[in-house]
Amino acid sequence: MSGSQCGFEGTVDLDSALRDSCLNQLQDVEISLEAELVDSEAEIKIGYIYWVFSMLYHYLYYYVYIPSFWVFLIGIIWYTVARYCTRLFSRQSSFPSGFYGESIIFGWLERTNQRSVVWASRCLKTKLKYNSQVLDIGFGAGLSFDTMIRLLGESFESHCHENKGVEKAEYKVYGIENSEQMIRYCTEKYASEIENKVLVLEKGDALSMSYPNESFDVITVSNFIHLVKDKNAALKEWVRCLKYGGTLAILFRQSEAYARDAFVQSGVQQGFMFLPQENTLVEILENMDSIKNIEVMKRKVEEGDKDDIDEGDILILATIREEQKHITIGYTE
Ligand SMILES: C[S@@+](CC[C@H](N)C(=O)[O-])C[C@H]1O[C@@H](n2cnc3c(N)ncnc32)[C@H](O)[C@@H]1O
Known part of the structure; x- marks a missing residue:
């Protein structure tokens, strides 16, 4: 196409x-x-x-x-x-109680406190007379009992030696605790001393005791003061129960010593929150009219001490006036 x-x-x-x-x-x-x-x-x-x-x-x-x-x-x-x-x-x-109180705390108290409590009891040697009435406040595992009963026994024996005819022991150690567990433990541990009537264990509150005024020659308070919030009231209560010329012995560890122990340090905020300073206690005691003199002793680390915290033990010995002279003087003039 x-x-x-x-x-x-x-x-x-x-x-x-x-x-x-x-x-x-x-x-x-x-x-x-x-x-x-x-x-x-x-x-x-x-x-x-x-x-x-x-x-x-x-x-x-x-x-x-x-x-x-x-x-x-x-x-x-x-x-x-x-x-x-x-x-x-x-x-x-x-406040040891229940399973843990029985299984852990006894062992812990005995391990950490044994040497310091024995040291403090030995420091009281001259105060423990053949007829002394001694009270241990918050006795725990009863670490002071062995040493104190032995020293009182020795004092009694030498008294018997000098004073023929004395046969019955007049000294006695009392213990006050608010933990049933501790009382039960010590009742078994010191069964023979309790039976021989040289040891009496009672349940009660250390801060409000039912003992009459001027009941004891020596009162010991070991590793307990850190649990007491109102130290003024507690010291007054303990001094109330002491006879004229009696001794209040307070054993505690400096807070710096506790600070070196990691395990204890972990509990500082709760159980150890009222850790005292040595000066605080001395000041309170100095302000009491009934106190004659105060002695502060520091424990030196001995051979066999394993814990760092052993280094910080402090023992305050406060002696009560023989009589309230400042009152009598006023009347005789
Ligand atoms: C840290 S332990 C010391 C025990 C012992 N003195 C020693 O040095 O191993 C304190 C003890 O005080 C007792 N305790 C605590 N609050 C007390 C209270 N208000 N009255 C009597 N005992 C109390 C506890 O049950 C515990 O056995």
Whole structure:
């Protein structure tokens, strides 16, 4: 069919049309390739960012999140256990009771207090006469009883030696405690002394005792004063029960010594919160009219002392006036 037959005039350059169409197609391909290239570059960038974030995530997850989770968990468990033990320990050391009181505290008291209590009892040697009436306040595991009964016995024997005919022991050691557990423990431990009537154990409150005024020649208070909030009232109560010329012996550890003991230190905030300073007690005693003189003794570390806290033992000996001279003088003039 010719060009004139279909109304088309002129010649058609098929080659150039083909070329144009090819060029157009190539251009399209080029454009789509360029678009793809741009797309894949963007994808590479996104992929790279994703990779960085996923690395960061993994790093944080394995090296930060998981370890800190465990650290946190262990910390919580440690804190809870430590808090429980601290409370238990401070509660039990101030008032031993139940299973723990029996199984742990006796052993702990005996281990930590034995040497200091024996030292303090020995310091009282000259005060323990053949007929002395001695009271141990808050006796706990009864660590003072052996030494005091032995020293009183020796004093009694030498008195018998000098005074023929004396047969019956007149001395006696009393103990006051508010823990049933401790009373039961000491009743078994000192059964023969109780039977021989040289030891009397009673349940009662050390801060409000039922003993009449001027009942005792010596009162000992060992490792107890840190449990007493109102030291003024407690000291007055103990002095009330002492005879004229009697001695109040207070044994305690300096707070610095407790501070060296990590285990005790952990309980300082509760059971040991009323730790005294030596000066505080001396000041209170000095302000009492009935006190004649005060002596402060410090224990030196001996061979065999293992605990750091042994170094801080302080014994305050306060002697009551023989009689209230300041009153009689007024009347005689
Ligand atoms: C830390 S322990 C010392 C025991 C002993 N004196 C010693 O040195 O090993 C304190 C004791 O005081 C007793 N106690 C605490 N409060 C008391 C109170 N208000 N009256 C009597 N005893 C008390 C406790 O039961 C405990 O046995």
